[in-house]
Amino acid sequence: MVKFGFETEEINEGKARIIVPKTRRGKGPxxxxxxxxxxxxxxxxxxxxILVVQKLVEKGxxxxxxxxxGTGIRxxxxxxxxxxxxxxxxxxxxxxxxELMLENIKKNGVNNxxxxxxxxxxxxxxxxxDYVDVDPFGTPVQFVDKALKAVDDGGCLAITATDTAALAGSYPGACRRKYDAEPMQTRTRHEVGLRILIGHCARCAADHGIGIHPLVSHSSDHYYRTYMKVTGGKSDQELGYLLKDPDTLETHLDVTKRSDVSSAGPLWIGRIWDPDFLRELRPRSYMSSKTSKLLDTIKAESTIDEPYYSSDEMASRLKVHTPSLASILESLRDNGYSASLTHFDPKGFRTDAPLESILSVFQAD
Ligand SMILES: C[S@@+](CC[C@H](N)C(=O)[O-])C[C@H]1O[C@@H](n2cnc3c(N)ncnc32)[C@H](O)[C@@H]1O
Structure with missing residues (x-):
């Protein structure tokens, strides 16, 4: 085996056996x-x-x-x-x-x-x-333009952003500078951040006369991730703002800002998932159990278009105990509304119920 100028070890992930540096990325200053x-x-x-590219390959x-x-692992x-x-x-x-990528390719005997x-x-x-994966440290903005243009019509661009502190509003100046958008420091900020990222890609795409259609998006650990189908020609620009009334917590997506409520954006106000595409993604038995859990939750929430609510935030505004998520979902469904958990927040829920119906669920508990 090639000797590297750093200590290495071997790890298994999926079906690959990969040589990686032994010293993991340091944490802290x-x-x-x-x-x-x-x-x-x-x-x-x-x-x-893997699951997204499998579907893409099945479609040609x-x-x-x-x-x-990095190491070549993906x-x-x-x-x-x-x-x-x-x-x-x-x-x-x-x-x-x-050097490590070459060694890892050899080690795994891949000839493609x-x-x-x-x-x-x-x-x-x-x-x-047909598929471009951009998985940087921090922001992906410096790659978005060229990556969009390098994806053929109907192909897919996958983007990771780890600068979630900027996108989710801890550093609003950084968000304005990098994404030309206003974030929102709220309990439901990760959906806002992910929508700002997708909105930024949509605006770049529009500058080149192309469109995007989000297939799968998620906020996990320290990063946001989105897979967008790239379409040649004109497509709907679903851009606008997320509006949140700080008193009632009522939240919705709209094409225009309003001065009487807090607003974040411009951001993507369309679906951040394609439910039909998601339904076809079936995690494999050797994959992490976290992957199936994530996809199950996303599949359930993907057909509800309204932004999610935080049960803790709602309960604290109403000065009531937080009902269990199971009872919130059950009551909303009993009243004829759609309701699901959200992968964005273990205390969050998504529903198409109007605010009054949500409030009555909390107040009845
Ligand atoms: C977060 S790591 C990639 C991790 C990898 N995708 C994985 O799944 O393990 C980002 C990588 O981008 C590389 N990089 C940063 N800027 C680059 C550029 N302009 N062109 C090519 N590589 C670059 C860095 O050397 C680093 O290895």
Whole structure:
């Protein structure tokens, strides 16, 4: 085996066996980041990408780019686990990453994967793909433009953002600067943040006369992730604002701002999931149980278009004890409304019921 200038170990994830640096990424100020980068927490993120790319390949896609590959783990898993004819290009500009990707490709015996060591934006300018994966540290904004243009009509762009503190309103200045949008520091801020990310991609797409259609989106651990079908030609720009009345907590999505309530945006006000596409995603037995749990919750909430509520926030405003989520959902459904849990928040729920009906559920408890 090649000797690297850092200590290595081998890990298993999915069907791959991958050599990774032994020193994990340091946490806290002054800690050195280990390169090449590998984060075991992102397993769910990678599992979902396998399922999405599988569907894409079944629909005729074949050219896959893992643009910021690190150790190569995602691209190698795609090459090993997705069935059908696909070719995977792994890319990372870091020298150690490149060497490690080559070694990991060899180790896993994949003959449909190749490695490159280029600046992602340069690589994206040279050709097109059916699937482009952009999984950076922090914000993806510097790659969005070129990545959108490098996806062929009907293909898919997958984007991760780990700058959730900016998107979710802890650093509003950073959100304005990077995403040209106003976040909202509220209990339901992660849906706002994810919608700002998708809205930003939609605005970039519109600048190039193309459209996006979100297929799967999630907020997990320290990151947001979205998979968008990229469509050539004009498509609906579902852009607007999330409005939240600070007194009643009533929240909705609208194309215009209002001065009497708090607003965040511009952001994506359309569906952040495609329920039909989601229904076809079936986690595999060897995948993390967290992946099935996440997808089950998302499938249930994907057909309810209203933003979610926090049960704790609602109870504290009404000065009542927080009812159990099971009883909230049951009462709303008994009253003829749709209601589900939300993956955004273990204390959250999503419903199409009007505010009065939600309030009466809390007050009746
Ligand atoms: C978060 S890591 C990728 C993790 C990987 N996708 C995974 O699942 O383990 C981000 C990687 O992007 C690489 N990178 C950052 N900017 C780049 C650029 N402009 N072009 C190519 N690679 C870049 C870094 O070297 C780093 O390895």
């Amino acid at each position: 002054g800690k050195k980041e280990a390169f090449p980068f590998y984060n075991p927490v992102m397993e769910v993120n990678r599992d979902v990408s 896609g074949s050219r896959i780019l893992d643009g910021l590959s 691209g190698i898993r795609l090459a090993l686990e997705v069935e059908g004819g696909l070719s995977v290009l792994l890319n990372d500009w870091n020298e150690d990453s490149f 994967a190749e490695a490159r060591q280029e600046d992602l934006n340069q690589l994206l300018s040279k050709g097109t793909f």
